[in-house]
Amino acid sequence: MRRILTLAVALAVAAASPLAASPPPRAHVAATAAITARTTGAELKAMLNTLLQEHVYLASAATGAALGGRTAEFQAAAGALDGNSQDLARAIGSVYGDGAGQAFLALWRRHIGFVVDYTTALAAKDQAKQTQAVNALIGYTQDFAAFLAGANPNLPKDAVADLVRTHILTLKDVIDAQASKDPAKTYATLRAAGMHMSMIANPLADAIVKQFPAKFAN
Amino acid sequence: MPTPFRRARRAIAAIAAIAAIAALPLLALAPNASRAPASLRITLFAFDPKTLTVAAGQPVAVTNGDAIEHTVTFGTPDHQDARLGAVTLGANGSATFTPKTPGTYAFYCERHPFMTGTLTVTAP
Numbered sequence: 001m002r003r004i005l006t007l008a009v010a011l012a013v014a015a016a017s018p019l020a021a022s023p024p025p026r027a028h029v030a031a032t033a034a035i036t037a038r039t040t041g042a043e044l045k046a047m048l049n050t051l052l053q054e055h056v057y058l059a060s061a062a063t064g065a066a067l068g069g070r071t072a073e074f075q076a077a078a079g080a081l082d083g084n085s086q087d088l089a090r091a092i093g094s095v096y097g098d099g100a101g102q103a104f105l106a107l108w109r110r111h112i113g114f115v116v117d118y119t120t121a122l123a124a125k126d127q128a129k130q131t132q133a134v135n136a137l138i139g140y141t142q143d144f145a146a147f148l149a150g151a152n153p154n155l156p157k158d159a160v161a162d163l164v165r166t167h168i169l170t171l172k173d174v175i176d177a178q179a180s181k182d183p184a185k186t187y188a189t190l191r192a193a194g195m196h197m198s199m200i201a202n203p204l205a206d207a208i209v210k211q212f213p214a215k216f217a218n
Numbered sequence: 219m220p221t222p223f224r225r226a227r228r229a230i231a232a233i234a235a236i237a238a239i240a241a242l243p244l245l246a247l248a249p250n251a252s253r254a255p256a257s258l259r260i261t262l263f264a265f266d267p268k269t270l271t272v273a274a275g276q277p278v279a280v281t282n283g284d285a286i287e288h289t290v291t292f293g294t295p296d297h298q299d300a301r302l303g304a305v306t307l308g309a310n311g312s313a314t315f316t317p318k319t320p321g322t323y324a325f326y327c328e329r330h331p332f333m334t335g336t337l338t339v340t341a342p
Contacts (some may be wrong), residue, residue: 096275099264102330106332143263143329143330147284149285150263150284
């Protein structure tokens with residue numbers, strides 16, 4: 001239990017790093033996470049699919065390491081997960097401005113914090129805190145949907161909230177499978193959680209291209 | 219126009235002028251009567267501007283451009299500032315508050331604590 005709490009603190013510390021502090025090994029990836037004048041709509045869609053699927057795989061790597069008590073692996077996965085968050089924020093910021101990118105990063109990290117809370121509660125077999133974390137995650141879907149709907153009028157808030165809710169629940173399935181030490185179920189739920197992210201990435205990319213047609217008229 | 223009416227018009231104009239001049243000190247005693255409200259906007263989970271300066275007694279009109287509830291809560295999550303009451307804004311809502319005491323006030327959104335700003339209230 002103490003190890004899980006220590007790992008949770010480590011993730012929180014990793015999440016607190018500013019947007020500009022990306023570790024050097026990801027520089028080549030960070031460069032591609034920004035949308036440039038030559039980015040096409042297809043490239044934007046591919047970028048968002050890659051980043052959002054990576055989010056699921058890195059999150060599950062972190063939660064699996066946390067539940068297994070593998071400290072060094074957890075810290076590496078948590079660091080990579082935050083790098084992915086910064087890449088996503090950089091992509092959003094390159095479309096909507098630095099302020100929006102920073103707000104996105106803070107909001108995105110918030111839901112990762114709730115995932116950590118759920119994982120910690122699961123490890124401690126604390127049903128009340130599990131419920132609290134799940135409720136926080138469900139509440140978060142409204143926040144995130146409001147952010148995207150506010151940024152892009154082509155993204156209806158309710159539809160986005162439903163998609164994010166499915167992301168939350170499919171990721172929860174992965175964490176539950178990891179906690180039950182069922183490898184077959186873990187990887188089956190992980191594939192489902194990863195594949196779901198295209199349901200968010202594709203409409204998000206399409207909505208951005210529709211909002212800024214001249215920007216992606218390559 | 220007959221002379222009595224002309225005299226009456228001049229008398230009325232003179233009384234109005236005297237009343238206007240007499241009211242000037244009263245206007246000076248009501249500092250916010252001539253101050254337009256300052257504007258604080260919430261857009262995409264951020265306060266705009268992040269730092270705002272107003273005079274004591276000057277209203278601050280807050281507009282929430284997000285489709286989610288936000289608050290303007292003074293202080294920090296660990297230590298709320300009781301000098302100013304929190305303002306809650308519903309989705310796409312608006313509200314006005316009027317700080318009366320000079321000072322510097324940090325503020326944040328209670329639902330989304332990463333949203334922060336600073337309000338400086340100067341003497342009237």
